[in-house]
Amino acid sequence: MSIYYMNEAAFDLPEGFVDRTVNYLEGRSPQGTPVALLVQREPFPEGKTLRQATTAHVNDAKKRLRAYTVLFEREVQVSEVPAIDLGVRWRDEKGMVYTRQVHLVLDRTHTIVAGETPFEEREYCDTYVDHVLASLRLRD
Numbered sequence: 646m647s648i649y650y651m652n653e654a655a656f657d658l659p660e661g662f663v664d665r666t667v668n669y670l671e672g673r674s675p676q677g678t679p680v681a682l683l684v685q686r687e688p689f690p691e692g693k694t695l696r697q698a699t700t701a702h703v704n705d706a707k708k709r710l711r712a713y714t715v716l717f718e719r720e721v722q723v724s725e726v727p728a729i730d731l732g733v734r735w736r737d738e739k740g741m742v743y744t745r746q747v748h749l750v751l752d753r754t755h756t757i758v759a760g761e762t763p764f765e766e767r768e769y770c771d772t773y774v775d776h777v778l779a780s781l782r783l784r785d
Contacts, residue, residue, distance in 0.1 A: 685757040699748045710735040743767035745774045
């Protein structure tokens, strides 16, 4: 049994449960367009590299999302932790969507910090994702 921590509380987590948390925060761009910030957590696959885990995530998205295209991919550092930074676009019922994803491993957890906006707001998306990453403070 392990202890599961949330901001407001903690509880005993029975054996066999896996944390696949997705935090979804909503905001608005300066033009008033709805935007999102997501933080996704899942167990890091044993025996895989960050590149392999990121590629698996991209391949899964390509199967689920229409017109999913990787616009850029680069290796970066986030709070001195190696990360893979992706910009992607895909189509939903309203039009083209831009998603900026940064994949990193924190305490054996595949963590994805992602911003999501309509494609026309991609510069704003990059701005707020960069701000979040620059202000990220890791726990000891």
